[in-house]
Amino acid sequence: MGKLHHLPTPEKRLIKQCRRGNKRAQHELFQRYSPQLMGVCRRYLARREEAEEVLSNAFVKILGKLDQFRGDGPLAAWMRRIAVSEALNYLRYRRNVFAEAPEDAPEPHHAPVEDECDAGHLLHLIHNLPTGYRTVFNLHAIEGYPHAEIAQLLGISESTSKTQLRKARQQLQGQLRSQYIPLKKEL
């Protein structure tokens, strides 16, 4: 069982109570971290119901594995890794995800220019990507995974990972340009 030396006392107490199976503490943990974990799941899965299913599976796993949390890093980062892994498992088993050919994308969303760059709109742009592109883009651009690790996680080659990232960027770039969203550098 992890020693949790580096964690702040209230979090340490909450984890210990959760490990003992205290339902109230588990609910508190859920309330505290579920918005962040739901955010992760939403980035990987276009359909809200799927994201909710992945979140519930991930949280059951988190509660089951809490004994293994060693407290070396932040609890949120540990939980986030489990959520990402659960999202990848879901995509791997429920869909033919990581194929090269793009699947049918949802209808493009044209947001009004004034609220163009909010998170909700960018999330929609990510959802417009084929699942393979979206997964690689999330893992590399947002989570910061290197291509070698992505290749291992998704069972694809490094060059496929790089190609999917490039295509994801091109598609996002095209959508951003068509909606006049300025970026820091010239794309």
Added chain:
Amino acid sequence: MKERDKHPVDALFERELGEYRETPPSEVWDKIQQQQSAPVAGPGRPLLRAAAIAILLALSGVLRWQYPSEMSTTPYISLLRFQKKRRLPRL
């Protein structure tokens, strides 16, 4: 990778969505509780069953190899005969 080295598309999405949060509906917690209370087939049980079967098979193989003449095709009768001969306690 430093922010300035990042591709601008990556940087934009990381900045806006890296800490994206969305409150899930309360039904998600209800589902988690249901999943927790559902009986889970422990991974040890099928393994134990398989191990027990393997041990029994191995034991019967050893007996057959050690006492080929005493083991007939009717295992129970041959076991009774075997017990009688060896004066082992009855089952």
